[in-house]
Amino acid sequence: MSENPLKGRTVYFPSMTEAGAMVTAAAFRSVGIEARPMPPSDAETLAMGGRFSSGEECLPLKMTMGDALKLLVSGEIAPEKMAFFMPKSDGPCRFGMYGPYMKMVFAEMGYGDVLFISPTNEDGYAGVGEHGQRLIRTAWRGIVASDLLRKLLFRVRPYETERGGTDVAFDRGVELLSAAVGHPGDGARAKVARITDALRQARSLIHAVPADYSNPRPLIGIVGEIFCRLNKFSNDDVVRKVEETGGECWMSDVSEWVWYTNAAQLQLLGRYRRHFTKENFGARIKWHLQRRDEHAFLSAFEDDFTGYEEAHDIREIMELARPYLPPEGVLGEMMLSVGKAIYLQGKGIDGVLDINPFSCMNGIVAEAIYPRVSRVIDGLPIRVFYFDGSGADRRHELEIFMDLVGEYRERKKVVRRFPKAFRR
Numbered sequence: 001m002s003e004n005p006l007k008g009r010t011v012y013f014p015s016m017t018e019a020g021a022m023v024t025a026a027a028f029r030s031v032g033i034e035a036r037p038m039p040p041s042d043a044e045t046l047a048m049g050g051r052f053s054s055g056e057e058c059l060p061l062k063m064t065m066g067d068a069l070k071l072l073v074s075g076e077i078a079p080e081k082m083a084f085f086m087p088k089s090d091g092p093c094r095f096g097m098y099g100p101y102m103k104m105v106f107a108e109m110g111y112g113d114v115l116f117i118s119p120t121n122e123d124g125y126a127g128v129g130e131h132g133q134r135l136i137r138t139a140w141r142g143i144v145a146s147d148l149l150r151k152l153l154f155r156v157r158p159y160e161t162e163r164g165g166t167d168v169a170f171d172r173g174v175e176l177l178s179a180a181v182g183h184p185g186d187g188a189r190a191k192v193a194r195i196t197d198a199l200r201q202a203r204s205l206i207h208a209v210p211a212d213y214s215n216p217r218p219l220i221g222i223v224g225e226i227f228c229r230l231n232k233f234s235n236d237d238v239v240r241k242v243e244e245t246g247g248e249c250w251m252s253d254v255s256e257w258v259w260y261t262n263a264a265q266l267q268l269l270g271r272y273r274r275h276f277t278k279e280n281f282g283a284r285i286k287w288h289l290q291r292r293d294e295h296a297f298l299s300a301f302e303d304d305f306t307g308y309e310e311a312h313d314i315r316e317i318m319e320l321a322r323p324y325l326p327p328e329g330v331l332g333e334m335m336l337s338v339g340k341a342i343y344l345q346g347k348g349i350d351g352v353l354d355i356n357p358f359s360c361m362n363g364i365v366a367e368a369i370y371p372r373v374s375r376v377i378d379g380l381p382i383r384v385f386y387f388d389g390s391g392a393d394r395r396h397e398l399e400i401f402m403d404l405v406g407e408y409r410e411r412k413k414v415v416r417r418f419p420k421a422f423r424r
């Protein structure tokens, strides 16, 4: 057996979401690989990333590279002991160039010994050693579970009557979840049971936060480019800003992208008429197993997400986008954002914000489509926000958007449903 390429190294995960990076690192530790989340992004991240990029690159590149350089320059870890988790893609935009570009910059700065890992099923996850399959499944479980906890955080925080209580409960919940994900030696069933139990405990902590749900707020869907949408520093903590302006948020989560890549894989196999191949069979089994994990974790939340259900199948979202951006020809987030905006309108949402890095083609294309989409779905307010790390004050823009949301809310035809736990 070939030697584990990660032996003697610590794997660092970019903090797209802090909870996601924590649980993914925990998944690696569960199979004996030393792993840690990167410290959260901050002004130094942006300065480092900005110094070694030309300004033409996307904000997520600056942020992830800046986070890694911050660590290396601090001397906290030697390059030959560091592995950097960088998913790769041959998709439709600049993301595929992040890895090669970072490697070039690291080499020029004398950090060429950093190992980049991009687990892929093309090589049976050989890049992460012998436990690849188990590790990837555990990481998926951690990500779905942390998505659900974040959904509950956004559900409760706008209504808390003790400021900061929900964030404290959420952070403790993420610690419990990371401990469950990182527990070594679990078989598949034991792992799902352990994570479900941690989610129950985390849910209790969040529900114990004093809150007043008597006056439901306008509900704002947050869609857009995955990194910018989820990374608080990149989007100037847009969810909190919406909450400060009187709204509540429903954000597209990380697992949406995983479901989309699954669907895109099946779509591609179908296009090349590879219906009865081992690959097609494997993709369907993976889908089924992932769905089963998700159902198990959802059970920990009882009816918390009544009225906030995600689409049963991501292909439902893709079909909703079809009249504007056919999913066979238009790949990625622009199509998902448009489909999700339409889906959310059907759930009774009051407005949609599409969050993007400045110059991201996903936002640019979706922005061109939204006026037509909005006309068809009863005039739902949809606004695209671009971020470039400058920290520009958007309160005024947000207040105007929330005024439109208020008008729409008065006249909308779809009635929202509320779970029992939130009817007080």
Ligand code: SF4
Binding pocket: 058, 059, 060, 093, 094, 095, 096, 225, 357, 359, 360, 361, 362
């Ligand atoms: S999705 Fe947008 S921000 Fe992300 S790599 Fe592609 S173009 Fe850049």
